[in-house]
Amino acid sequence: MPTLNINLPEKKYPILIKKGMLNHIGEEIKKIYKNKKIAIVTDNNVEKIYGQRIKEQLRNDFEIKMIVVEPGEKSKSISVLQNVYEELLDFEITRGDLIMAFGGGVVGDLTGFAAATLLRGIPFIQVPTSLLAQIDSSVGGKVAVNLPKGKNLVGNFYHPKAVFIDPELLKTLDNRFFCDGMAEIIKYGCIRDQNLFDDLLNYTKEELFEHLEKIIYTCCHIKKSIVERDELDTGERMLLNFGHTLGHAVEKHYRYEKYTHGEAVAIGMYHITKKGEAMGITEKGTKNFIKEILCKYDLPYEMPPMDQEEIIKTIGLDKKNKGQYMNMVLIKKIGESFIEKIHRKDIEVLI
Ligand code: GLY
Numbered sequence: 252m253p254t255l256n257i258n259l260p261e262k263k264y265p266i267l268i269k270k271g272m273l274n275h276i277g278e279e280i281k282k283i284y285k286n287k288k289i290a291i292v293t294d295n296n297v298e299k300i301y302g303q304r305i306k307e308q309l310r311n312d313f314e315i316k317m318i319v320v321e322p323g324e325k326s327k328s329i330s331v332l333q334n335v336y337e338e339l340l341d342f343e344i345t346r347g348d349l350i351m352a353f354g355g356g357v358v359g360d361l362t363g364f365a366a367a368t369l370l371r372g373i374p375f376i377q378v379p380t381s382l383l384a385q386i387d388s389s390v391g392g393k394v395a396v397n398l399p400k401g402k403n404l405v406g407n408f409y410h411p412k413a414v415f416i417d418p419e420l421l422k423t424l425d426n427r428f429f430c431d432g433m434a435e436i437i438k439y440g441c442i443r444d445q446n447l448f449d450d451l452l453n454y455t456k457e458e459l460f461e462h463l464e465k466i467i468y469t470c471c472h473i474k475k476s477i478v479e480r481d482e483l484d485t486g487e488r489m490l491l492n493f494g495h496t497l498g499h500a501v502e503k504h505y506r507y508e509k510y511t512h513g514e515a516v517a518i519g520m521y522h523i524t525k526k527g528e529a530m531g532i533t534e535k536g537t538k539n540f541i542k543e544i545l546c547k548y549d550l551p552y553e554m555p556p557m558d559q560e561e562i563i564k565t566i567g568l569d570k571k572n573k574g575q576y577m578n579m580v581l582i583k584k585i586g587e588s589f590i591e592k593i594h595r596k597d598i599e600v601l602i
Pocket of ligand 1: 387388390391393484488491492
């Protein structure tokens with residue numbers, strides 16, 4: 252089974268990738284967890300499709316409780332977090348038990364943050380069910396909830412005990428959410444891997460599905476290498492935020508209703524590359540490659556109408572900022588990215 256190991260000074264854990272893994276997940280969990288209680292946090296959509304299957308897999312060996320939240324970004328809130336804490340405490344969870352995040356990025360971030368903070372930390376595992384979560388958010392230990400002022404403003408670095416990825420689960424993902432994840436795969440191509448970018452540009456739909464396990468492996472491998480060198484996001488890891496600074500502003504402006512995270516990141520990647528070209532720091536023609544690939548995967552690229560002042564205000568709260576300087580991620584060309592320090596007063600040039 253394709254396996255990657257995250258090796259950090261304080262924490263090591265495996266990422267296992269295998270089609271059909273959900274059908275023997277109980278066996279995998281028994282290898283890393285010897286107690287009985289497992290609290291599974293999921294959302295309504297995942298529960299409807301896979302709830303019964305996961306319960307059947309686990310109920311003979313474990314005492315389980317399902318905690319089900321509404322699907323969507325709005326569940327990454329303090330109030331939903333509070334409900335999750337209450338339900339975990341009703342289950343009489345202890346620091347010797349296990350929490351499972353069984354869902355997409357929202358469930359993973361919310362559950363991970365609950366696990367990181369309740370009782371000062373309960374072990375958890377990630378079983379990501381969306382493409383975006385399988386190639387990005389389940390790996391690397393970033394866990395968070397949103398505040399009304401912006402995305403992921405309350406969070407922590409708290410790594411799971413293991414990540415179990417079953418690409419078969421993506422078969423039930425609708426096209427919009429599949430493309431949502433494709434935006435982050437395209438991001439890996441843009442920042443680090445021109446071959447991946449070219450493959451994505453050339454694959455037919457059938458070829459893409461044929462190669463999905465390998466693509467997931469490639470993305471997790473890039474993420475693993477970056478996280479191992481910069482776990483706490485003070486340097487290289489910021490590259491993973493290519494397109495995200497403007498993307499987060501777009502998501503927030505439209506109240507997390509109009510654009511998915513991937514769609515907003517797609518807009519951010521194109522826009523910053525267009526600006527990079529205009530400033531002469533990105534190779535001419537790069538934005539057209541990005542536009543072509545985004546269109547191929549049904550992703551938007553044009554910045555929607557938004558007030559510049561509001562964008563600047565939202566960007567001002569970005570976690571990549573340091574004092575008077577903002578760290579913006581740009582690409583030199585496809586596969587080569589870098590961080591540009593920009594003074595707050597000059598930020599308009601990139602918007
Ligand atoms: N999703 C970006 C990171 O984990 O750093």
